Amino acid sequence: xxxxxxxxxxxxxxxxxxxxxxxxxxxxxxxxxxxxxxxxxxxxxxxxxxxxxxxxxxxxxxxxxxxxxxxxxxxxxxxxxxxxxxxxxxxxxxxxxxxxxxxxxxxxxxxxxxxxxxxxxxxxxxxxxxxxxxxxxxxxxxxxxxxxxxxxxxxxxxxxxxxxxxxxxxxxxxxxxxxxxxxxxxxxxxxxxxxxxxxxxxxxxxxxxxxxxxxxxxxxxxxxxxxxxxxxxxxxxxxxxxxxxxxxxxxxxx
Numbered sequence: 245x246x247x248x249x250x251x252x253x254x255x256x257x258x259x260x261x262x263x264x265x266x267x268x269x270x271x272x273x274x275x276x277x278x279x280x281x282x283x284x285x286x287x288x289x290x291x292x293x294x295x296x297x298x299x300x301x302x303x304x305x306x307x308x309x310x311x312x313x314x315x316x317x318x319x320x321x322x323x324x325x326x327x328x329x330x331x332x333x334x335x336x337x338x339x340x341x342x343x344x345x346x347x348x349x350x351x352x353x354x355x356x357x358x359x360x361x362x363x364x365x366x367x368x369x370x371x372x373x374x375x376x377x378x379x380x381x382x383x384x385x386x387x388x389x390x391x392x393x394x395x396x397x398x399x400x401x402x403x404x405x406x407x408x409x410x411x412x413x414x415x416x417x418x419x420x421x422x423x424x425x426x427x428x429x430x431x432x433x434x435x436x437x438x439x440x441x442x443x444x445x446x447x448x449x450x451x452x453x454x455x456x457x458x459x460x461x462x463x464x465x466x467x468x469x470x471x472x473x474x475x476x477x478x479x480x481x482x483x484x485x486x487x488x489x490x491x492x493x494x495x496x497x498x
Contacts, residue, residue: 245306246270247292247322247435248404252301253460254288263460264301271402274426275469276446279456280480283362285439286327286407288456293324293405301459305403323401329388329410331380337391338376341366344398359398367399369424371417376389382487385412393421398429404429406438410445422449443484443495445470455479471495 247269252305254261261284269275277285290296292303304308305321310376322342331340332419344366345359355363367373370390388413396404410418411423426449429436440446446453446467453470457479461484463470476484477493483498 245321245402246304247291247437248304248434250304251290252304253286254284254291255299255300256284257496259284260460261287261456261459262462265357265462265464267454267464269403269435270439272430274436274438274449274451276428276440276450276453278436278441278443278446278479279455280454281459283456285456287404288454289324289407289437289439293322294318294396295324296314297331307334316347319399319401321401323396323399323404325347325392325396325404325406325409327394327411331388335380336377337367337380337383338363338371340380340391341376341394341398344400345396347399348423362400363394363398367391369397370394378389386417389413390421402434404434404436406436408437408441410440410442417447430483443471443476445494448491 245352249265249267253263253301279285280437291298305313305318309320342355342359342364345355345362349355357473364373364376367376370393372387372390372394375387380388383391393409404425408423413421422445428434436466450467452465453467455470455475457463463475473484473486484495485498486493486495
């Protein structure tokens, strides 16, 4: 199974996010998407998820063009973490996480005991199991983010598309959640594709990166090869220096 782009071009608001991008993502890999604010990281992620149309090219999910699949078929294989969560109706934490099971049950069918067990296990993974009966409308931003990630765990897709998964989280949960996601992906043959602002988190957790440089130019490859001061300076339009540490290089602006 794979998520592929073939000659993919994406435009938004008169700007080109990528131009004729060829990309193959397979289970077990962790990818990071980096670039300046407004460069199109979220737009690229949403296009990969089938939430918006590309200007040209194709996206293939398990060798099938994504435009030929139903939303339910796509949701069985891809899960999306959005930056912002709108909770228009009251629901408990557990009820919210159970929505991750909906792509796997028939229309008009209720969740069964197995679905509840999967949802509760997902809450354990993000340390929210003691709040299953709390209203999501009464959660902090960080707690709501962890519930959203638990919903993805319950959905159990092959490809996790995460838009700033560490947003709203304090330092402890930034590291713990990303570590849990990456370990889960690698040990269970799932793939992570996530937009990130923090270069050092990308260096720590990602196997591969996409660097969006603007005007449709995208660099892709192993994180160890592309996360270097020259490449990062080109991407962020600011000189970057690398500092050698006990666990590898750390990057900071000059």
